[in-house]
Amino acid sequence: MCKLFSKYILIRGVFIAMPSHPSFVEKYLPYILIAPALGYMLFFIGYPLIQAIYLAFTKNGALSLENLDYLLHSPFSKFYEALTNTFLLVIVIIPIQVAIALGLAMLFNIKFKGRNVALYSIILPLTISDVAAGLIWYTMLSTNGFFNKLFINLGITSEPIYFFGYQFRQMEFLAIVITEIWRATAIVFVIVFAGLQMISQEHIEAAEVFGANVWQRLRYIVFPMLLPSLQAALIIRTLFAFQIFGVVWTLAGRDIPILAGEAYYEQVELKHQGVAAIYALVIAGISVAIGYLYIKLFKAKYLEAGT
Amino acid sequence: MVEKDTSMVKYYLFKIIIAGLVIIAVLWVITPFIISILYAFSDPTDYYSKEIIIPLHYTYEHVRKLVALGAGTAIINSVIVALMTIALSFALGLPAGYAFARFVFPGKDSLKLFIIGLRMFPIIVIAVPLVSLYIRLGLSDSLLGVALAHTAMALPFVIIITSSIFAGIPKELEEAGLIFGLDRTGAFLRITMPLALPGLAAAAIFTFIMSWNEVFIAAVLTLTNRTLPAFILTSAMAATDFIKFAASFIMILPAMIFVFIARRYLIAMWGITLR
Numbered sequence: 001m002c003k004l005f006s007k008y009i010l011i012r013g014v015f016i017a018m019p020s021h022p023s024f025v026e027k028y029l030p031y032i033l034i035a036p037a038l039g040y041m042l043f044f045i046g047y048p049l050i051q052a053i054y055l056a057f058t059k060n061g062a063l064s065l066e067n068l069d070y071l072l073h074s075p076f077s078k079f080y081e082a083l084t085n086t087f088l089l090v091i092v093i094i095p096i097q098v099a100i101a102l103g104l105a106m107l108f109n110i111k112f113k114g115r116n117v118a119l120y121s122i123i124l125p126l127t128i129s130d131v132a133a134g135l136i137w138y139t140m141l142s143t144n145g146f147f148n149k150l151f152i153n154l155g156i157t158s159e160p161i162y163f164f165g166y167q168f169r170q171m172e173f174l175a176i177v178i179t180e181i182w183r184a185t186a187i188v189f190v191i192v193f194a195g196l197q198m199i200s201q202e203h204i205e206a207a208e209v210f211g212a213n214v215w216q217r218l219r220y221i222v223f224p225m226l227l228p229s230l231q232a233a234l235i236i237r238t239l240f241a242f243q244i245f246g247v248v249w250t251l252a253g254r255d256i257p258i259l260a261g262e263a264y265y266e267q268v269e270l271k272h273q274g275v276a277a278i279y280a281l282v283i284a285g286i287s288v289a290i291g292y293l294y295i296k297l298f299k300a301k302y303l304e305a306g307t
Numbered sequence: 308m309v310e311k312d313t314s315m316v317k318y319y320l321f322k323i324i325i326a327g328l329v330i331i332a333v334l335w336v337i338t339p340f341i342i343s344i345l346y347a348f349s350d351p352t353d354y355y356s357k358e359i360i361i362p363l364h365y366t367y368e369h370v371r372k373l374v375a376l377g378a379g380t381a382i383i384n385s386v387i388v389a390l391m392t393i394a395l396s397f398a399l400g401l402p403a404g405y406a407f408a409r410f411v412f413p414g415k416d417s418l419k420l421f422i423i424g425l426r427m428f429p430i431i432v433i434a435v436p437l438v439s440l441y442i443r444l445g446l447s448d449s450l451l452g453v454a455l456a457h458t459a460m461a462l463p464f465v466i467i468i469t470s471s472i473f474a475g476i477p478k479e480l481e482e483a484g485l486i487f488g489l490d491r492t493g494a495f496l497r498i499t500m501p502l503a504l505p506g507l508a509a510a511a512i513f514t515f516i517m518s519w520n521e522v523f524i525a526a527v528l529t530l531t532n533r534t535l536p537a538f539i540l541t542s543a544m545a546a547t548d549f550i551k552f553a554a555s556f557i558m559i560l561p562a563m564i565f566v567f568i569a570r571r572y573l574i575a576m577w578g579i580t581l582r
Contacts, residue, residue, distance in 0.1 A: 033406035034418060037399040037462055041425050044433060044459035051436035107328055120570050121333045124340065127562040129520030131536045135555035139343040142548060146342045149360045182339065236427075243429050246522050249540060260431060260523060267435050267527055280432035291427035 049284065055277035067274035077275070078257040083282075086259045089173075089248075090241045093180045098234060100181065101188035105196050126186045130246025137179040138164070138251060164251070172252040179247050184240070188233040195229025196222070235294045242286050259283050340559070347556035351549065369553040376550070378557060381538035384450055388525070388534055389518040391454035393511050396461040397469075401507075404469025405495070409478065426463035433459065434527040441528065448530045456528060457518045465514060468576055472506035473499065509572030512565045519562060 025032065059066050071079045108119060125133065140146045141163040148160040163171045199222060207217050245260035254265060263279035266272040346354065347369060349362035406412075407419055437456060438447065446452035476499055484494035522536035529537055539554045 030406040030410035030412045030415070033402035037403040037466060038418070038422070040399050041422075041459060041462055044456070045425065045428055045430075047440065048433035048436035051440065052432070055436060055439070104332060107325065107332070110325060112322075112325060112329065118329050118333050120566075121337050124336060124563070124566070127516055127520075127566045128559045129522060129536050129562075131522050131540055132520075132555045132558040135539075135551050135558070136339045136343040138548075139346050139552050139555065140339050144354055144548070146338075146346075146360065149357060152357060153360060182336065186336075239427055239429070243431055243523075245431070246536070246540070250544065253544070263432075263435060264523065264527065267438070273435065273439065276435045280435045283429050284432045287427065287429040291424055294424075294427060 049281075052277040052280050052284075055274045056281060057274075059274070067272070067278055070272070071275055071278050078254070078262055079279075082257040082259050082262045082279075085173075085256050086242060086244065089176065089180070089244060089258070090238060092177055093184075094234070094238055094241060096177075096181055097185045097188050097237060098230070100185050101192050101233065102230070104185075104189050105193040108193055109196050122189065123186050125183045126190070128183075130183065130244075131250055133179055133183040134247040134250030137175060137182065137247075141175050141178075166255045169252070169255050172255055175251050176248055176256065179251065180241075180244070183247065184237065187240070188237050191233035191236070192226065192229050195226050195232075198229075199225045232294075235290055239287055239290050239294075242283060242290075343552060343555050343559075347549075347552040349549075349552075354549070369549040370556065373550050373553040373557065376542060376546075377533075377538060378535065378554070381533050381535040382557070384532055385519055385535040388450050388454045388457060389515045391451065392457040392461055392518040393514045395454060395458040396465045396514055397507075397511070399458070400462050400465030401469050403466045405473050405499075407466070407470040408473035409481075422463050422466055426467070430456070430460040431523040434524040437528060448528070448532055450529075450532055450534075453525050453528050453534060454518075456524045457521060460521065460524070461514045461517050464517070465510060468510045468513065469503075469507065472503050472510065475506070476502045506572065509569045509576060512569045512572075513576050516562050516565060 056067055058064055071077050104122065108115060108122075128136075138145070142148070143160045143162060143164075148157075151157045152160065161171070162168045163175045165172075203221050203225070204217055207221050212220070243260055244258055245264065248256055248258050249261055249264070254261065259279055259282060263276045263283070266279065267276035345362055348365040348367065350364035350366050353359045353362035353364050403422075407415065433456060437452070441447040441449070441452045446455070480498050480502070481494045484498045485491070489497065520536065521534075522540055525534040525537040526540050533541065535558060539558065544551075
């Protein structure tokens, strides 16, 4: 490619290279290396966004609000339901996930036998798709599923609990919440656990020397130092929670409409490209707002970390 | 965080509580995996019997039926898409990751922050508008089209992971190579690459899993050439319970094998990419 060093001088029996004047390629090498990736991403995010706006607000090449009108006013559109359900799921799921992940991180911060094996088990749901997670919990909760049989045989219930079907929508909602907690708590856990491990033991020991009890050590040392990881986990999880699709679609279909599910339905089943595009834009808008918050809050932290 | 001066009783009580909590947590995560795998091979009579919670008789029939329905082709499609995604995202992402790890240049921090920001972008929303572009480009319903979109999804992660892998390899080794007469390309290929290879292999597995698991883009962009999750989402939902169980088994199997192979790397990688 290009030679960085052109001259060599002899010092203590070793040839040492002298830097030459950098060529054009040498000078801009990092930019040349980054440009293809950046260009690719800008195209694959920028073009679809512009295209989505075009699809959403034009009809036969002319400006039109027909899609928006369908979205907001058509009896076939479930936009408000989808928006409500998506927000409701996020509001219900995220606090539970954060609480469980925090507790788990504290638990796994204690050294015990078999910790690594337990750690790998806890993280397993991270590796499977949301569709698979939905199907797994269908196995657990269906009428002839594991929990119903277990409860009936233990005498806890006499009749099976019905989780699926339009008339049991509230139970479907519960099934989705359970599945999401099972599937995605691990993401929060990994981030919080990593943050917890970064806290130097010396700080805690110093507090111990000065007579701080367990609660005081948690309250005044661990929690403040854990806060950045916790915030990061919270925002990443929230971001992905707004894109929830596979779990809902496998467990409830359109019984519980959600934003991504409606986008899929309008696009694939009804061929309403423009309406699907508006759903895409709504999800993108929510995500950009949360992402902006993320960058704003953590800019300093990333620049500090350096890697 | 055991108090040093607590009595033995208190100490053992603490230990028992910890063990109990860990067991509950592990069981909560593991049980659904085990049950769904057992049910995927369960004999129908065992499944419909109210008394039998853990099936006693097993059959391959459900998995065989699912494969006959088209899951076999879908698995092959998924593998092809994932491999294309790895090739594309590494070809584009590796140089960028290297640049972030090795060079100091104006605008580096902003560029890196921008890529971290792009990682946050909900890639599923690009699927809908891409449909019309793909029709024009002749890519509609093609595996390459899905792989191109998956590359856009995986690229920020590949850049961040490879950058941290390269940053972990001492720059001095490369400089030594330069002194002894290698040029930059040679130093990269003959010194840095061999050292980075295990980490890069794990990153490839990470990318494979990302693509293998993705369902929304694949389901929107394909009609006949379904990947496995898209096939299951569209076909298996109307099928009997057993087909659903078999479907979840087929979907989780490769991911779990890969995770077992690369488990040490994967935890570190999730740490890096999610931070």
